[in-house]
Amino acid sequence: MTESPVTPAQPAGPAAPAAVIVLAAGAGTRMKSKTPKILHPIGGASMIGHALAAAAGLNPRELVAVVRHQRDLVADHILSLSERLGTTPVIADQDEVPGTGRAVQCGLEALSHPAAPDAGPAAAAAPSGTVVVTYGDVPLLTTDLLTELVQTHEAGSNAVTVLTALLEDPTGYGRILRDTDGSVAGIVEHKDATDAQKQVNEVNSGIYAFDGAVLSTALAQVTTDNAQGEMYLTDVLQIARAAGGRVAAVTTTDQWQVEGANDRVQLQALGAEMNRRTLQRHMRAGTSIQDPATTWIDSTVTLEPDTTILPNTHLQGSTHISEDAVIGPDTTLVDTRVGIGATVTRTQASGAVIGDRAGVGPFTYLRPGTVLGEQGKIGAFYETKNVQIGRGSKLSHLGYAGDAEIGEYTNIGCGNITANYDGVAKHRTVIGSHVRTSSNTVFIAPVSVGDGAYTGAGAVVRKDVPAGALALTVAPQRNAEGWVEERRPGSPAAEAAAQARLSNTPQPDAGA
Numbered sequence: 001m002t003e004s005p006v007t008p009a010q011p012a013g014p015a016a017p018a019a020v021i022v023l024a025a026g027a028g029t030r031m032k033s034k035t036p037k038i039l040h041p042i043g044g045a046s047m048i049g050h051a052l053a054a055a056a057g058l059n060p061r062e063l064v065a066v067v068r069h070q071r072d073l074v075a076d077h078i079l080s081l082s083e084r085l086g087t088t089p090v091i092a093d094q095d096e097v098p099g100t101g102r103a104v105q106c107g108l109e110a111l112s113h114p115a116a117p118d119a120g121p122a123a124a125a126a127p128s129g130t131v132v133v134t135y136g137d138v139p140l141l142t143t144d145l146l147t148e149l150v151q152t153h154e155a156g157s158n159a160v161t162v163l164t165a166l167l168e169d170p171t172g173y174g175r176i177l178r179d180t181d182g183s184v185a186g187i188v189e190h191k192d193a194t195d196a197q198k199q200v201n202e203v204n205s206g207i208y209a210f211d212g213a214v215l216s217t218a219l220a221q222v223t224t225d226n227a228q229g230e231m232y233l234t235d236v237l238q239i240a241r242a243a244g245g246r247v248a249a250v251t252t253t254d255q256w257q258v259e260g261a262n263d264r265v266q267l268q269a270l271g272a273e274m275n276r277r278t279l280q281r282h283m284r285a286g287t288s289i290q291d292p293a294t295t296w297i298d299s300t301v302t303l304e305p306d307t308t309i310l311p312n313t314h315l316q317g318s319t320h321i322s323e324d325a326v327i328g329p330d331t332t333l334v335d336t337r338v339g340i341g342a343t344v345t346r347t348q349a350s351g352a353v354i355g356d357r358a359g360v361g362p363f364t365y366l367r368p369g370t371v372l373g374e375q376g377k378i379g380a381f382y383e384t385k386n387v388q389i390g391r392g393s394k395l396s397h398l399g400y401a402g403d404a405e406i407g408e409y410t411n412i413g414c415g416n417i418t419a420n421y422d423g424v425a426k427h428r429t430v431i432g433s434h435v436r437t438s439s440n441t442v443f444i445a446p447v448s449v450g451d452g453a454y455t456g457a458g459a460v461v462r463k464d465v466p467a468g469a470l471a472l473t474v475a476p477q478r479n480a481e482g483w484v485e486e487r488r489p490g491s492p493a494a495e496a497a498a499q500a501r502l503s504n505t506p507q508p509d510a511g512a
């Protein structure tokens with residue numbers, strides 16, 4: 001079925017690492033934002049939400065997030081994702097020692113699982129088994145690629161397996177150093193690299209699988225003796241190799257999956273690519289998308305096969321589109337459920353439920369709590385809020401329905417309004433089934449209308465209407481004969497009236 005970034009995938013085969021540590025302590029200053037970088041939204045979830053979902057898909061014994069910058073805001077957000085992740089992440093606080101190595105060390109210290117018995121005193125915090133390290137700002141990374149990394153790591157009984165990519169422009173990245181036999185010798189940071197090393201275009205993604213005990217022991221030997229004065233996690237590779245461990249690499253050809261967003265230009269590019277991948281997934285699963293360039297679908301949205309999405313449509317949040325529904329053009333649906341075979345045209349909806357074979361639009365605004373029954377209709381220039389509309393009922397043109405309940409097969413006339421607010425409190429309007437209301441009826445809530453009742457045009461319904469009654473509130477009409485010719489002499493209207501009086505054209509009877 002459809003995968004979502006905040007719903008973990010099924011437990012990933014044999015790979016179930018001891019821990020995944022997601023690094024999220026950095027400041028992300030290049031976003032130029034008061035919001036922490038990893039909380040910025042992309043494709044319907046925060047960056048860290050996507051990163052944690054990919055990590056949780058590995059079904060690790062513990063999922064750890066290392067935080068520091070805007071600690072409380074970030075930690076609260078991460079914990080708020082627990083339900084959707086299917087696990088409560090452990091929050092680890094990084095101290096003032098900078099660097100990815102220190103971040104991972106702080107992550108290991110936060111683990112509750114007992115250390116391997118043979119790990120030694122330096123490795124007090126080492127879990128037995130595989131520890132995966134990844135970043136909070138790499139939103140396109142998938143559980144599938146992490147699974148491949150872990151499987152390669154475990155199949156080779158490696159000490160470290162690093163995920164790498166070949167980049168045309170490797171500037172800024174740590175470079176992968178290989179021996180003449182091709183084996184991975186280590187990683188050198190861009191700022192520490194020689195000119196020859198800077199020519200290497202195989203880069204460190206920052207994503208790794210480690211043997212837990214090796215990681216813990218090696219980190220105890222990492223110093224801050226480098227160009228940036230940081231504890232580099234990358235030093236673990238050389239240390240592990242010197243201790244006789246196997247260090248290997250998995251090289252991905254899908255660079256997007258290891259790409260981080262450091263500024264808003266990169267965030268936009270990653271967002272567009274995520275959307276492109278989401279749309280392709282839905283098209284392959286049976287959704288027709290006429291214009292991918294103007295269609296934006298959050299990765300949290302679900303669509304059934306044989307759905308059609310017309311141009312300039314945005315589907316967001318927990319929106320679900322059922323079979324044979326046609327959405328758009330020019331439609332934004334947020335947290336909205338659309339039933340089988342429904343059509344939704346030029347509509348803005350949030351928190352609404354649209355029944356099977358119902359029709360909505362064009363130019364319609366559905367606010368939260370709108371429930372439209374099967375084969376119902378909410379037509380042009382309508383606004384609705386907190387209204388339950390029964391099967392086959394129609395609100396076709398120009399009106400407002402809020403805090404109301406409408407039965408089945410009722411027809412609400414043009415321009416009807418539920419006056420739900422008396423300036424202090426909201427009140428409900430209850431309208432029965434098979435009701436026919438005439439144009440411009442106003443319901444002064446609280447009020448109710450019985451089954452099969454009618455209203456006259458312009459009725460202002462302040463009192464309950466019994467079943468089967470016709471509610472009339474208009475004053476009798478009076479015609480002032482000859483008024484136009486007397487009071488608007490010489491006007492086109494007066495001339496037309498004079499013509500009509502002189503000709504034999506039948507006119508409404510004065511007494512009618």
Ligand code: UD1
Pocket residue numbers: 023024025026027066094097098099100101102103135136137172173174175187189203204205206231232233234260
């Ligand atoms: C790091 C790698 C580099 C790799 C690159 C890939 C090291 C020493 N270098 O470099 O080889 O090519 O990532 O993007 O690991 N973080 C913390 N605490 C810290 C520092 C960083 O949690 O003290 C987190 C950041 O929030 C971020 C990640 O670690 O999610 C990477 O940090 P960043 O400063 O971007 O690392 P780079 O210097 O780019």
Ligand code: CA
Pocket residue numbers: 260262
């Ligand atoms: Ca970076």
